Amino acid sequence: MIQIFNLYKVYPDNHPALTDINLHIKKGDFVFVTGPSGAGKTTLIKLIFCAERATRGQIIVNGINLAKIKKSGISYLRRNIGVVFQDFKLLNNRTAYENIVFALEVTGARRKEIKRKAWQVLKLVGLQNRLDATPLGLSGGEQQRIAIARAIVNNPTILLADEPTGNLDSE
Structure with missing residues (x-):
């Protein structure tokens, strides 16, 4: 389902958010990622659903290599991923x-x-x-x-x- 190999994410100010992350999550796994504020938990989620791109490394989600995914493939990928955002991202003008x-x-x-x-x-x-x-x-x-x-x-x-x-x- 989700495979991560040697993942790095460095932001433009040279702040390393993730350093050499390796993770393998199989279908049916229930995984908690814990850590203090600023540890990179939200960044990891954003990388998995292609809201951001990794600096280096490989993420494979449902057999799709996210380093090679085209923009048109991102919406297809996201149809198979449900995301609960920390700030909800609800549309305030809708019920x-x-x-x-x-x-x-x-x-x-x-x-x-x-x-x-x-x-x-x-x-x-x-x-x-x-x-x-x-x-x-x-x-x-x-x-x-x-x-x-x-x-x-x-x-x-x-x-x-x-x-x-x-x-x-x-x-």
Whole structure:
């Protein structure tokens, strides 16, 4: 699923974010990457879904070598990766339901399937009664759950989560 070989990421100010990372994650693995702020956890996630490019090394995701991926292949890759961002990245001018629907619409799903899947994940995260609320009207934990619902609605083969429990209640 994810193979990383001798990965380096150095930012333009010569700040090394990642140094010689090697990682092999198989289908079905559940992996936590831990470390202090600034350790490169978010950078690693961004590299795996092609939001950034590695300085050196190799990342292979679902058999695709990200060093060789063309721009047109990135959207295909991302259809198989769900991402829960640390800052949620919800669209503030759309409702909770519309934020989830958006993730389905960009894949070309049919309207009937969109409604079914969106409702299904809203129920799964316990927010079926908040579907008309905009992100600004939701608590941090509710926003996080909408972000999770959006990340899983397309049934991705890989789910990446950056600080996934940061705003959730202890229950």
